[in-house]
Amino acid sequence: MKKTRIISRIDLNNGQLVKGKLLEGLRKLGDPIPYLKNYYFDLLDEIILLDAVASLYDRNSNYDFLKEICKEFFIPITIGGGIKSIKDVDHALNSGADKVAINSAVVRDIRFLDQVVNIFGSQAVLGSIVARKHRYSWQVFIDNAKHRVKINPFDWAKELIDHGVGEIMITSIDNDGLEKGFDMDLVEKFDKIGRVPYIVSGGAGNTKHVLNLIKNSNCSGVAIGSAFHYKNFTVKELKNELLKNNIELRS
Numbered sequence: 001m002k003k004t005r006i007i008s009r010i011d012l013n014n015g016q017l018v019k020g021k022l023l024e025g026l027r028k029l030g031d032p033i034p035y036l037k038n039y040y041f042d043l044l045d046e047i048i049l050l051d052a053v054a055s056l057y058d059r060n061s062n063y064d065f066l067k068e069i070c071k072e073f074f075i076p077i078t079i080g081g082g083i084k085s086i087k088d089v090d091h092a093l094n095s096g097a098d099k100v101a102i103n104s105a106v107v108r109d110i111r112f113l114d115q116v117v118n119i120f121g122s123q124a125v126l127g128s129i130v131a132r133k134h135r136y137s138w139q140v141f142i143d144n145a146k147h148r149v150k151i152n153p154f155d156w157a158k159e160l161i162d163h164g165v166g167e168i169m170i171t172s173i174d175n176d177g178l179e180k181g182f183d184m185d186l187v188e189k190f191d192k193i194g195r196v197p198y199i200v201s202g203g204a205g206n207t208k209h210v211l212n213l214i215k216n217s218n219c220s221g222v223a224i225g226s227a228f229h230y231k232n233f234t235v236k237e238l239k240n241e242l243l244k245n246n247i248e249l250r251s
Contacts, residue, residue: 002218002220002248003248003249003250004214004219004220004221004222004242004247004248004249004250005045005046005199005220005221005222005249005250006044006045006046006210006221006222006224006235006238006239006249006250007044007045007046007047007048007199007221007222007223007224008035008036008039008044008046008047008048008223008224008225008228008235009048009050009201009223009224009225010032010035010036010047010048010049010050010225011026011050011052011225012032012049012050012051012052012062012065012081013026013028013051013052013053015032015062015065016028016029016030016031016032017029017030017031017032017035017229018052019177019225019226019229020176020177021176021177021178022145022173022174022176022177022178023130023144023145023171023173023176023177024145026052029229032065033069033072035228035229036069036072036073037072038234038235039228039235040072040073040075042234042235042236042239043235043236043239044075044235045075045076045221045249045250046075046076046077046078046221047069047073047075047076047077047078048077048078048080048101048126048169048199048201048223049062049065049066049069049077049078049079049080049097050079050080050081050101051080051081051082052081052144053081053144062079062081063079063091063092063095064095066079066092066095066096066097067095067096069096070095070096076098076099077096077097077098077099078097078098078099078100078101078126079092079095079097079099079100079101080100080101080102080103080126080128081101081144083100083101083102083105084104084105084112085105085112086115086116086119088100089116089119089120089124093120093124098124099123099124099125099126099166099167100116100124100125100126101126101127101128101169102116102125102126102127102128103127103128103129103130103142104142104143106127106160107140107142107149107151107156108142110159110163113125113127113160113163113164113165114163114164117163117164117165121166122164122165122166123166124166125164125165125166125167126165126166126167126168126169126199127157127160127165127167127168127169128168128169128171129153129156129157129160129168129169129170129171130142130144130145130171130173131153131170131171131172131173131186132145132148132172132173132174133174133185133186134148137152138152138153138154138186138189139151139152139153140152140153140156141173145173153170153186154189154190154192154193157170157190157193157198158193158195161193161195161196165196166196166197167196167197167198167199167220168190168196168197168198168199169198169199169200169201169223170186170187170190170198170199170200170201171201171202171223172186172201172202172203173202174202175202175203176201176202176203176225177202177225177226178203178205179203179204179205179206179209179226179227179232180203180205180209181203181204181205181209181212182200182202182203182204182209182212182213183202183203184212184213184216184217187200187213187216187217187219188217190217190219191217191218191219194218197219197220197221198219198220198221199219199220199221199222199223200213200217200219200221200222200223201222201223201224201225204222204224204225204226204227204232205226205227205232206227206232206233207233207237207238207241207242210222210224210238210241210242211241211242211245211247214242214247215245215247224238
């Protein structure tokens with residue numbers, strides 16, 4: 001039986017926790033540390049730390065903040081945003097990250113992924129795919145959903161896998177921050193790829209949404225932002241609900 005990871009998605013802008021809807025209109029929530037402490041002591045499984053505007057403004061991620069939280073939280077951490085060179089990856093991993101999440105730089109040049117995998121290994125790379133339904137088809141977005149690329153996310157996922165990515169995170173722009181549930185049409189299409197583990201982000205509003213996702217997909221993890229930040233439910237409440245429904249979780 002698969003074991004599902006419960007992951008906190010932390011979007012940052014200038015060191016502040018932010019959250020928007022449809023990956024737009026980022027609302028400042030404040031210092032991320034108190035949020036992380038609550039999640040950590042509730043036995044969260046992982047953290048995904050993303051600089052919300054790094055790629056858009058061509059800057060690097062929050063390495064100093066990463067070093068700070070690694071002193072307090074002994075938990076797997078993925079960092080993303082503005083990762084565009086081998087030096088960036090090396091800096092991220094040496095600052096305490098277990099993985100780097102890469103999107104825009106790889107879309108612009110797939111050879112960058114080849115280099116990262118060759119140097120650091122597949123296990124160090126999370127391929128981030130941000131997608132939105134455009135008329136009758138799905139398309140990939142980069143630069144924190146600001147720019148559309150005419151690439152099918154499912155074909156793109158297969159290409160990332162062929163180039164050695166160890167895991168994928170799929171984010172639905174259409175569902176992000178709305179707390180109305182996950183985009184199961186998108187998830188079902190990713191399920192059919194089935195060659196590497198994948199994380200789903202965008203849509204959790206209550207524990208039933210998460211339960212439905214896990215029961216009806218093969219996802220390896222669920223990344224949750226708004227629902228945790230706005231206290232719709234706690235990590236502990238979610239895990240208790242999942243365990244009641246015989247969902248096996250990472251210990």
